[in-house]
Amino acid sequence: MHAYEKVRAEMLRRITSQVWPQGMTLPHEEVLADEFGVARGTMRRAMADLTERGLIERKRKAGTKVAARRAHSSTLNIPIVRVEITDSGAQYSYKLLSRVLGGPELDATGRFGRSKLLHVRSIHLADGRPYQLEDRLISLDAVPQADAQDFNEISPNEWLVEKVPYSAVRTILRAESADEMQAKHLKLGHGDPVFVIERQTQLDDLPVTLVKMTHPAASFSIATQTSQFR
Template identity: 45%
Template sequence: MARRIAERVWAPGALIPGEEVLAVEFSCARATVNRALQELARGGVLVRKRKAGTRVALHPMREARFVIPIVRQEIENKGGIYQFRLLSNKVEKAPVTVTKRLGLTKAKEMLHVRCLHLSDGKPYQYEDRWVNLDAVPSIRHETFETISPNEWLVTHSPFSQAEIVFHADLAGGEEAEILGVNEKDSVFVIERLTFVLQKPITFVRMSHPGSHRMVTQL
């Protein structure tokens, strides 16, 4: 149901099917449907009223505006030729710094994916990403041979909340080598966390050469 709302199958303000209809469609008990609807309503995704049914919430503008960019499209829209290189892709125990950022109390295994996005053959963005497999189990066996982690998540994993931090940093040794800059050169960093109904999905650090310019439209 969250996916249908995120993909606008059920548009903002739309009246969704009743519990009995959904129970039949999903082959589950009506009580299960009711609990799922209650959780979506608590997360502000649905609005439930007695005798009036359940509707998709009309999201505030600040939520409706935000779209996670697909790096490939970002580069192509600027006229560049896009490529990406997968640097690593493995399931491993996340460090404490990552679990804390995601609001998790215990260390756990997550998918750790690192890749480099290139524009016209030059480093554009280094992506260092941790994915909560409890939130997106289907990503575990993805090879990322033909699609980047960024694009896979945008198209496969809807979110209901995000936190974004922009800051300048100094490139570490490995990061500098990947981006083709000198160690301790300035880099432009975006850190993003996404959640679906309070469950963390992913934490990603995206670093660019210091000359990077970010342009957004509202």
């Protein structure tokens, strides 16, 4: 165990055991570095980790305080759907439903400006059962190569993640009841609950793709695990 890990662990202990209660101002970096017998740089490394996890808050001149807990945060990981399925041990398959070149009329949200769009709908199956319905708009301004891709063999999800760089991602998670089309392709009853992930990807303010991924609620959930520095 490295020095910064020992320091971090001891600081964490003092915080969770409330030896350092919420809101308390900690001694200065240098004082603590001295107490733990490490260099200031090592001390800072430990404190940087704690800052990142939201356990302490640091401000110049004001000092370092034990943070007030106001939220739980964790890392959400959404893998390529093929990987997600094969990792679970199931057989992956994919089917293209439609591929339509379109104009602004598809752009319900207006987020793509005047770009020509490719509208691709497809379905991902696990052991032959519907797993995810993928409904995607691709900006041909941002991704002209998509025009030459028929998406019969490779899904837009996988193709884009591998080929196209992005600089920002916005993700929305929500529950819905299946509309007629969703119900049909996911083999659900009309009105059954579905879990929807919507994601918009940008490359420097240029919208790249907008995707709506719909899962049957009964067989889908997302888990995150946060353990404090193991």
